[in-house]
Amino acid sequence: MPTAFSNQLGWHIFFSLKRIGIGLGISLITGLLLGWLMGTFPFWNKLLDPLIYLTYPIPKLALLPLLMLFLGLGEGSKIALIITIILPQMILSIRDAIISIPETYYQVYLCMGANSFERFKQITWPAIFFGIISTLRVSLGIAFSVLFFAENYGTEYGMGYFIMDAWLRMDYPMMYAGILILSLVGLILFGCLDYLLKKKTPEINYDNKQAQR
Amino acid sequence: MLFMTIQNKPILSFEKVSVHLSGKCVLDHVTENFSEHQVYTILGPSGTGKTTLLKVLAGFIQPNQGSIYWQQAEYRPRDLKIGYVPQDYGLLPWQTVRKAVQESLTVGQRKKRLTLADQKKVATCLEDVFLTEVRDAYPKQLSGGQKQRVALARAFMLESDLLLMDEPFSALDAFTRREMQQLFQTMWHKSKPLTFFITHDIEEALILGDEVLVFKGSPGQVITREKGLRKSYRTEEELFTLQQSVDYFQRVNDLREELKGY
Ligand SMILES: Nc1ncnc2c1ncn2[C@@H]1O[C@H](COP(=O)(O)OP(=O)(O)OP(=O)(O)O)[C@@H](O)[C@H]1O
Ligand SMILES: [Mg+2]
Numbered sequence: 001m002p003t004a005f006s007n008q009l010g011w012h013i014f015f016s017l018k019r020i021g022i023g024l025g026i027s028l029i030t031g032l033l034l035g036w037l038m039g040t041f042p043f044w045n046k047l048l049d050p051l052i053y054l055t056y057p058i059p060k061l062a063l064l065p066l067l068m069l070f071l072g073l074g075e076g077s078k079i080a081l082i083i084t085i086i087l088p089q090m091i092l093s094i095r096d097a098i099i100s101i102p103e104t105y106y107q108v109y110l111c112m113g114a115n116s117f118e119r120f121k122q123i124t125w126p127a128i129f130f131g132i133i134s135t136l137r138v139s140l141g142i143a144f145s146v147l148f149f150a151e152n153y154g155t156e157y158g159m160g161y162f163i164m165d166a167w168l169r170m171d172y173p174m175m176y177a178g179i180l181i182l183s184l185v186g187l188i189l190f191g192c193l194d195y196l197l198k199k200k201t202p203e204i205n206y207d208n209k210q211a212q213r
Numbered sequence: 214m215l216f217m218t219i220q221n222k223p224i225l226s227f228e229k230v231s232v233h234l235s236g237k238c239v240l241d242h243v244t245e246n247f248s249e250h251q252v253y254t255i256l257g258p259s260g261t262g263k264t265t266l267l268k269v270l271a272g273f274i275q276p277n278q279g280s281i282y283w284q285q286a287e288y289r290p291r292d293l294k295i296g297y298v299p300q301d302y303g304l305l306p307w308q309t310v311r312k313a314v315q316e317s318l319t320v321g322q323r324k325k326r327l328t329l330a331d332q333k334k335v336a337t338c339l340e341d342v343f344l345t346e347v348r349d350a351y352p353k354q355l356s357g358g359q360k361q362r363v364a365l366a367r368a369f370m371l372e373s374d375l376l377l378m379d380e381p382f383s384a385l386d387a388f389t390r391r392e393m394q395q396l397f398q399t400m401w402h403k404s405k406p407l408t409f410f411i412t413h414d415i416e417e418a419l420i421l422g423d424e425v426l427v428f429k430g431s432p433g434q435v436i437t438r439e440k441g442l443r444k445s446y447r448t449e450e451e452l453f454t455l456q457q458s459v460d461y462f463q464r465v466n467d468l469r470e471e472l473k474g475y
Contacts, residue, residue: 104299
């Protein structure tokens with residue numbers, strides 16, 4: 001049995017990761033831009049935050065037919081579905097991370113004569129890095145579960161399709177094998193995020209926290 | 214007291230500067246002159262606008278009325294290099310001690326890359342403030358006094374035109390504070406920036422200041438300026454003798470009286 005799907009499995013994983021990767025990438029860039037605007041300029045916050053609060057509770061799956069109508073049954077609507085689901089929480093977490101940066105950090109640098117790029121590089125970015133990884137983690141988890149809807153139509157590749165297909169064929173060992181493999185892929189990705197976080201935030205002591213709590 | 218300001222040509226002047234915050238008048242018609250290479254210590258009861266004055270100088274608050282001049286031209290804080298030491302030190306949690314001090318060169322003095330001479334300068338500076346051993350530590354791993362020394366080193370490394378310090382030593386115990394005062398004196402002499410130093414400690418104001426400004430009232434105003442003792446002693450022994458004198462006691466007591474009633 002393992003040989004039966006091993007040659008195809010690589011492609012299933014590849015397509016799923018590609019969709020998740022593009023979806024997360026676009027969301028992260030948009031989230032950073034909008035979150036930064038909203039966290040930095042009260043005008044943008046006042047303008048955009050009612051909009052986000054208003055659209056956040058809409059069940060995004062209900063939008064799927066619309067996305068299919070406008071973007072077709074191909075990759076476009078699949079990636080768009082992932083984005084509409086994870087983008088709002090990304091914007092909000094990045095905005096909140098920016099808002100909570102102490103003012104004095106910036107004041108010292110302003111007085112030194114730092115320009116806005118230097119202030120972003122030395123203060124804003126390192127200050128929100130933890131929040132970014134954290135929101136990426138949440139988004140990654142959600143994106144995985146969205147796959148089952150996104151890869152349910154118009155494709156024959158993707159872990160979502162693989163599992164669903166096995167299910168429909170009542171090939172339960174294959175279905176659970178698919179789920180297990182998906183979990184393993186998730187484990188590796190989450191592990192990578194954690195590794196990146198630890199590597200980039202050496203000032204945080206991750207191992208010695210419980211003692212005081 | 215008066216002849217001092219005449220003797221040195223003012224580099225910074227306030228003319229009828231008033232500041233309103235949320236509709237409340239915080240500083241009222243402040244008109245003062247300040248000279249180059251001087252340390253001005255600021256005393257005054259809580260809420261009299263001392264921090265506000267510093268924020269105006271740092272450019273975080275615009276005065277509602279009046280004007281400020283720097284070398285006879287309009288005061289533009291963003292064109293100056295200003296060392297700012299807030300009460301909480303403002304150290305970035307993700308910067309090591311050495312990085313924080315280096316930033317004054319890379320960001321403050323626009324140096325793309327640190328030359329060997331620059332690196333030596335940073336090393337010497339860290340040596341001066343006794344931080345060589347903890348140069349790779351993060352703020353969380355430092356004691357209060359060490360954090361304060363990082364903030365000092367960072368500010369002096371900048372070789373700024375203006376140095377603004379808001380109660381920098383108030384969180385330290387008396388012994389560490391005295392050490393920091395000494396350190397401040399030695400570091401200050403290397404670049405002699407015009408300094409404004411807020412403190413709640415009368416003796417600190419007298420010992421460190423060329424002049425002591427006393428703030429009072431709400432809205433706040435400078436009610437007196439008097440000569441400080443910064444130049445009256447050289448060594449710790451001389452300072453000690455000075456502090457035993459009747460004159461010194463008298464001045465501390467007078468200032469204490471002055472600060473008492475609103
Ligand atoms: N952002 C603000 N909005 C409104 N009022 C403010 C603001 N900041 C300060 N104030 C008011 O301005 C007055 C002066 O404040 P400031 O912080 O300058 O006092 P201070 O002399 O530094 O006092 P302290 O010795 O306690 O630090 C206070 O009455 C304070 O309530
Ligand atoms: Mg204050």
